[in-house]
Amino acid sequence: MVLRDTTVERHNRTHRLVNQMPARKTGRNTTRRDKHRRIIANGLPPSRFGKRPPCWHCGEPINYDAHYTDPDAFVIDHLIPLSAGGEDVLDNIVPSHRRCNSDKGAKTNWRPGVCYVTERRW
Numbered sequence: 687m688v689l690r691d692t693t694v695e696r697h698n699r700t701h702r703l704v705n706q707m708p709a710r711k712t713g714r715n716t717t718r719r720d721k722h723r724r725i726i727a728n729g730l731p732p733s734r735f736g737k738r739p740p741c742w743h744c745g746e747p748i749n750y751d752a753h754y755t756d757p758d759a760f761v762i763d764h765l766i767p768l769s770a771g772g773e774d775v776l777d778n779i780v781p782s783h784r785r786c787n788s789d790k791g792a793k794t795n796w797r798p799g800v801c802y803v804t805e806r807r808w
């Protein structure tokens with residue numbers, strides 16, 4: 687019984703420690719993202735785009751002053767999603783409208799530079 691109590695106590699202690707640990711994953715590296723946003727929006731090196739570039743997906747101008755919830759607002763978009771193993775580096779980041787970014791999110795087979803025309807006969 688003594689042994690069992692000790693084990694339970696250790697178990698509880700471990701869980702308490704886990705719960706006290708800082709949530710490191712929260713916000714997925716926002717500092718880095720903010721830096722990328724700034725570089726892309728201002729066309730700073732090593733950005734491939736000019737200052738306040740248009741949307742990479744639709745080519746329309748982005749409203750850089752829009753509220754971040756606005757569909758026309760500026761977001762940085764990962765060409766290869768991080769969830770698909772894409773890297774969080776500028777080479778993998780393009781300027782996008784919020785709405786264009788969300789549109790892409792649903793397409794799991796989306797790849798940069800590839801046009802998915804399936805019905806066309808050449």
Ligand SMILES: [Zn+2]
Pocket residue numbers: 741742743744745746782783786
């Ligand atoms: Zn767009």
